[in-house]
Amino acid sequence: MIVSRRTLGLGVFAIAALAGLPAAAQAGLSAEDRATLARAQTYLQALTSARGDFVETGPGGQRRAGRFWLQRPGRMRFEYTDPAGLLVVSDGSNVKRYDPRLDVFRQVPLGATPLSTFLARTVRFDQGVSIDRVTRMASGAFAITARDAAKPNEGSVILAFAGDPLRLQEWTITDAQGGRTRTQLTTLVNQPNLDASLFRLRDPTRRPGRN
Template identity: 80%
Template structure:
């Protein structure tokens, strides 16, 4: 069953923001702003294999926790602890979502999602994105507000980088209806040699012999 990225629901909303990042050269941005954008791109380019924990707070205040795994190019996995068993997996070709409560499996080609940019071998942040705001803090932390230049009315994303060493700490998506979903990466650690099985998800709803 194939669906749009919007129909994939919470899981894809949580991770699609990673790709909706600003261009490194935008008109109207100061030299300091452009330096911040270059730092964000370099930070994500260096994030090749990692794992950690996340907390996701939905538009209605609902809170979901879980664990994520990343292996570029092409692979990512979000395991939700609440609701237990909810999975969102990119295997390098498709982004798949399985909800065991409803026994529903859905997928969309990776190339048709914003994840294709972030999970590419080389992260390119210089196409099709409009910057609304770059906020810099004295501590060195910064936040970037951006939206898809082709569909500016579809919503926006705020990405926040902080810490020493600097890393992506959270993102907040505002959709076209004004609903906000915040995802906090409570831990983020390098994780070489992740098992390939983490990024494989067959359709659990298919019965043996079913076409």
């Protein structure tokens, strides 16, 4: 069963795109740009166990909210509260999605998704993504615009960071059709010792007597 980026949810794809800051894609950037990228890379590599809340605004203005948990290597949970019940979970081997409104469960191997790069024990920044630009603000905040180097026409992601203290604030995905989805992290905190049950999701559609 195939789970596409859109099927898995734009929030999950955007988190996967956080891995896209490769040194090899920095040609043409200034020394200050490269220093900003290095700062972001160090921050993201250290983001190993965390939780937070998010608000997602889609291309048509529709809003979805929820909570997320992250534990590298391999584990992440996106729990939507609006619409209630929608779940996207990576358990270290597979990425699973359950939509209770449609009673549909899907899964795909983690290694077959963009999540595998970000959720690896060591985040790699030396392959796969092209950096379009680095934008810095007087406040110390900055934004990085990146795209898939192998598929540059499939869209881009803008990652926005607060500068002091350094924190990922939001991302904006532009898809191949020009649709933009913005995900704002209303909270993001380090959270060690997350409960392992957060990253388990059984198929709720497999019930006795049902094929």
